Amino acid sequence: IAGDLTRHYFTKNTLIHNCIIPDMPKKPVILSIETSLDDTCAAVTCGIRVLSNVVSSQTSYHASWGGTVPDIAKRLHKEWLPKVVERALWQAGDPTLNALAITIGPGLAPSLEQGIAYCQFLATQSPLPIIAVNHMEGHLLSSFAQTRSGTRGLPTPLYPALGFLISGGHTQLVLMHGLGDYTLLGETLDDAAGEAYDKVARLLLLGYPGGPILADMATRGTPRYPLPEPMTTRQDLNFSFSGLKTAARQYLERKKPELTREFVQDFAASFQQAVFKHLMKRFHRAIDLYSPKMILLGGGVVNNVALRTLTRSVVTEYGLPVYFPTNKKLITDNAAMIGVSASFKFARGEFTPPDQLDRLPNLNFDKGSSPL
Incomplete structure (x- = not known):
């Protein structure tokens, strides 16, 4: 289910993660997975800095049908996720991770299911906490995302x-x-x-x-x-x-x-x-x-x-x-925005046990952006 590089990465870092998790770093390094529809996405973020943001589009596979076909989307997510995750880790420079993040909804149920299953598998390879993220909260917070060097992104936020x-x-x-x-x-x-x-x-x-x-x-x-x-x-x-x-x-x-x-x-x-x-x-x-x-x-x-x-x-x-x-890749579906949202949840200690993760295809803000 996982590629050699991913398996090696999680095995290599297991002991380091055991030491780092209790320290609750202010800028956690998070591997995020996003599969809410027909883009297979993985990203690594450090706080709100985007270290890598990999998107593998399925559009050409659905074009002849005139729309997203759930069975095709599910199969391609399952097939592509290991390589997409490996690429995200490699582009980020083999970082030490503090957590995993996964989109749980809203979205296409079979697509969400594949992302969750792969995240649960990765959690068995290393004792990383998991953060469940609302896809639309990711879009809402996507403007907070900064470049790798910490430039651009949102200045001090003003509320409401x-x-x-x-x-x-x-x-x-x-x-x-x-x-x-x-x-x-x-x-x-x-x-x-x-x-x-x-x-x-x-x-x-x-x-x-x-x-x-x-x-x-x-x-x-x-x-x-x-x-x-x-x-x-x-x-x-x-x-x-x-x-x-x-x-x-x-x-x-x-x-x-x-x-x-x-x-x-x-x-x-x-x-x-x-x-x-x-x-x-x-x-x-x-x-x-x-x-x-x-x-x-x-x-x-x-x-x-x-x-x-x-x-x-x-x-x-x-x-x-x-x-x-700050760029088009952060506007369309991507995992970096999931990582940005997850970084704030990490600071609040909002983690979900792997066996409690579930797809929520109709998840909405009124039902809680932090439902688990």
């Missing part, structure tokens, strides 16, 4: 902070009172923003994953098609994108337009405009209601340059600082 998490599986507004202390203010009631992008991209025959392609097309088009902004009469902080997706599908079925480059660009721009209006209306409302002192953006959709630009312009109106992860 407003987290705006926009990904393929989630769209959430989270009020952060402090590390590990969160209130979920609003979330999608159906499709997430990233999921809606992918589904509309499929209607436009843009391939898989089509969301990033659609976002790029949108920057080149003019929003000339009548797509409705969702939930205009509701005053809460929740989101909904299924109606917008349905409106896009019905328009295409009714008009049967030729999918020329110009049409696709303009239709993409129309769709993105409706999405942005919906996102920003809730974002404005959350700031007005809760008066945060800083804004944190996280999740894969934050890769959208137009979205980052729009968010900055909104935040400027309020005179608030806004922070994004």
Whole structure:
């Protein structure tokens, strides 16, 4: 189940770990594993410094199916994890570890299961404590991550902070009172923003994953098609994108337009405009209601340059600082953000016995970002 290098590493370091764990270092070195969907990820962090961050994407294996196939994802995670972990350890310079961290949810159950099983196996090779991490808390704290040399990343945090998490599986507004202390203010009631992008991209025959392609097309088009902004009469902080997706599908079925480059660009721009209006209306409302002192953006959709630009312009109106992860690899699913979250949990002594680890595919902030 483990490669030779991983087995050698854990055997070599067992006695050292026995001495270090009780000392509770302020900047623990943590090996983290993330397998919540279809990226096989491992990273080594020292406190919030990222020593290595390895991501092995399964996208090409799922492309012909038009979406993530659970059985394929599970098999590839099981096959790839040993090598991905070895690479993360090697790139980090063979460090002495203080703990293991693992994503337990939310996510695809079979994928989560493989990451947890491998983490449990590693725990049998060395008496390292295990830290269970909420995938979305990882995205929330991804802006805290620093480079290997300790540069960039977030300056002194200000609370309360407003987290705006926009990904393929989630769209959430989270009020952060402090590390590990969160209130979920609003979330999608159906499709997430990233999921809606992918589904509309499929209607436009843009391939898989089509969301990033659609976002790029949108920057080149003019929003000339009548797509409705969702939930205009509701005053809460929740989101909904299924109606917008349905409106896009019905328009295409009714008009049967030729999918020329110009049409696709303009239709993409129309769709993105409706999405942005919906996102920003809730974002404005959350700031007005809760008066945060800083804004944190996280999740894969934050890769959208137009979205980052729009968010900055909104935040400027309020005179608030806004922070994004320092590079694209920290925006999409990765294990370094899990390590950053785990470093704070390490300081609070939030460890989970290996036999109590369980996948929680529907884990949410309201159910506890530190559930175990």
